[in-house]
Amino acid sequence: MAKYKKNNKPMEAKAAPQDAPKKASKGGRKALLLLPVVPVFFVAVWLWAWLWYGDVFTIARESSFWSSNAVLMRFMEGRPWGALWWAGRALLMLFRWPVLGAALLALMVSGCAWLVGYCLRLRGWWRLLQYLPSAAFLWYVAYIGFDLYYESEPGMLMGVPLMATAVLLMVALIIRSFSRHHTFPSLIRPPKDETVRQNRAQLLLVVLIVGATMGVTQWMRPYVRVVTTMQRQMMQEDWRGMAQTARANSELSYRQIAAYYAIALVHTGELGNHLFDIHLDYDEPYLHGYQGDVTNAANYYIPDCDLYAGLVEPAIHHAMERMTMDGPSLRTLKLLIKGALLRNEWEVAAKYLCIMEYVPFEGKFIERYKPMLRHPELVDADPELAAIRQVEPLHDNFENMLTQPTFLGYNAALSEGRSMQALYNSLIVHLYSKTMPQFMLRCQALQGQTPPQSITEGLLLMSGKYPQVLQSFPALEYNKSRLLTFMQEVKPYMGSHETRAEHAWELFPKWKGYYPYYYFFGNLKATKRKDNNAGTSNQGVN
């Protein structure tokens, strides 16, 4: 470097006086052409982390927990790198407002790039290298998808760049202290020695980095943004928005999407009409358990599904299991608070609310739920909680006696409910699991009514086997022609399981949402696999 400077100085000195204005104007033009790349990198990462991946980071925050209180953070004591993850979790709290959290993340990531360049004294074309560690980190964050926060340490997201920034900053300060000539480069002006081509190459690299990261999230982990957006919408009780998000991505077939879609439909009263609008054949997401085992991560959605199916105690059960394994998280605590309020367990609700008071930026949540303590009438008046009350069980049973997961098993076994919604839920579960005799048995309670669309379609499908159905539901006659059209169209594919599976996709765009399509062509993977692990039912479909 010193050599480089020495070589340059005489050249500058040699410049002829009459050339000076020309040079200056050339330099000015060059300065105009050059863009400060590090700030551009900052803005690009900021926009990516805020607008593109903000929901993922918001859910990462919800899956995390941080408080300045030592008792509450005791679960992190003694963990390897515990102090770092502690700090990472603290910074992650800023994603309460993704614009701020993203700004901090972008600051650290772009700051690292700048510091790498400074510490390694990168010049000219070598400057391209300074972005690579940050790029690798961003790419990794995008690549791991749900593994960023599910059954893993969420403090990593902010902890790693924090540590990298701190280490690089220390190294930079040491270099600066021992080398008088090695001054910090300007952040807002491109380096003097940078050519336009080098500058453009860096800009291109930055665009490529952010573009590639977006590509990873879009093509390799397409479900991650969809699921987290639905979760964010669920937190905001934007049930219609959740359903729209799922329908807009109806070709994605993941249990998590189906689970949150069903929750949305329960709240909008559309479960009986629209459940089969999305593809339900369940690909495996990229997701790993504690030991790196690939898992279908039923626990990702089971507590939420149990809660919104009115099964408050099973929801608490699974939330407690999560707390045991991962330590507290905002998601778990919020669910436990809602569960405790629904079960009139005021003292434990007060305990969890007190804990939430130690978590930064959760004032709104506390403001909403704290007044409900010892006021069941306020619980009943809350639209979200009241909807859960509508489908709470009338009688006790044991989870062990039900097909798993409980929210399906309970509704499959339901014989008495609090509301029509409870009956619809049960009927839809039977349609979903294709257990038609039980479905037909429960449909007797609907005689004389106009059932929701999917239930009508299920009844019509069964009318061949149970002709008396047409007498009980005369309106079914009006739907017969569509069924005939469908049966005619799919006739060539109605052979073996494999044949149906092969053609399911090509029929999907036309017949999605139509129950007979689902009955013959939907949810085939599990049927074939006889998958009985968590998240499946004994009926062979899940």
Added chain:
Amino acid sequence: MNIRHTITRYQQKYILPSLGRGLGVGAFSSLGRGLGLGLLILLAACGRGAYTVPAQYTEADSIAVLYPDYTDIVIPANIAPLNFSLLQDGATSVVVQMKGEKGGELVSGGGRDLKVMMDSTEWRSLLTQNRGASIRVDIYAEMDKGWVHYKPHVLTVAEEDIDAYLSYRLIEPGYELYRQLGLYQRNLTNFDERAIYENNRTFEDEHNHCINCHNFQNYSTRNMLFHVRAQHGGTILVRDGKAQKVQVKGDSILTAGVYPSWHPSLPLVAFSTNKTGQAFHIYHPEKIEVQDEASDLLLYDAEKNEVSLVLSDSTQFETFPCWSPDGKWLYYCTANEPATPDGVQIPDSMAEMRRVMFYNKFFYDIRRMPFDAQTRRFGASELVVDCAGRERSASFPRVSPDGRYLLFAEGDYGQFHIWHKSSDLFVKDLQNDSIYALTEANSDDVDSYHTWSSNGRWIVFATRHMDGNYSRPFITYFDKKGHAHKAFCLPQYDPEYNVLLLKSYNVPELTRDAVSISEKDLRQCIYETEGTQATYKSINR
């Protein structure tokens, strides 16, 4: 004055824990704790003696509401300061004045968080001075319109001390999974807590294990045991301060040893061996049901490493063994398999769930068998507490050190009373056969696992009455007439500790002395030894 104290409390609550512990995770632990301690001393020096009893106040017509509730209780003279929070909306500070019947005074207080954390030297001096007497407690709260004085309450200091050490397990209220947990020992005379043994802090499948059922011989820690389940499993026996791992389970035995009881003087441990099932309610306040599917009683000879079956009746569920203090009787609980109600047909597919279906038809009695220490044989069993006849169910028999009272938990059904809200503490006076509930100590919620102090005057038990979900150790005075008194919560330095702690206290056990074996030695024994297989000896009747 108050502002300064508020700052002090604020710093103690937020800054010190962060320095000392919050940041103290991992590598910064020592530095953080050192800084924390230094600051603590400095701040304590500044804050101490800052409170004065207000000269002007208005009288309230009730006593103050405290968390934990430490009003009108009987306490041992050696207990740690009963720090508390005043629960009063609108109050901005609190002052407490304690005056002993035999002299002595303590004035303390709290700032905006209304937490009163007393000086332990002053507290100790006041209690020692008033042993066998009472202390009047006056509480003043500063409100918008000035100070309010609540009606005073009384702390009665008993003549008898409580054993200085309480051991327990800290674990999340149990469902199916476990992760980080440990056995800890608390010094009741101050706020020191140390880990006896903690399992792995991070999830590693090859080292993941559970620890349970710690037990001590005759209130001493020289001989103790606990179980390790899953990876590195076995029973860890500590004898004369040295740890060894043994494998009690053999072909003739259902499972490894479960509930233990050390013989008071011989190297013998009675175990139950239980095959249990767990079921989860979907709409019931009691959440979890744990049932015996089969259970027997074992006797383990720690010297010979021999195990024998004591009771093994397939129609009976024998569990919770407990020796009498003289070692001449073995008490235990037992229940019959419930009969299927008339007219109820159980399909074959549901046969496995039969016991779950009739979970509330299991009623455990307490029985006992004489034991001959010479021949090491048991005599005929006799009924001590008939619960089944009353459609009630008993668990955890514990005989008082003087041999007069049999303490047990009684609930509506089953044996897993730690989740049964109907569970209360009862005693049977073995001199006159009367059975009665410890009404003054019991709560509306779960009152279960209990232990006597070595002098028989104190009972520590696990109760969920603070929030219905997380069990906490409560202490009650058991007077010479056989009556319990209002129970109080194990004091903590920060009165809010029990709210913030997301673990339950499990199996509280009192001992006279501290556990001397180090955690390192226990870890070495657990990780580095396979465990000696106990030899099976035929039934010992």
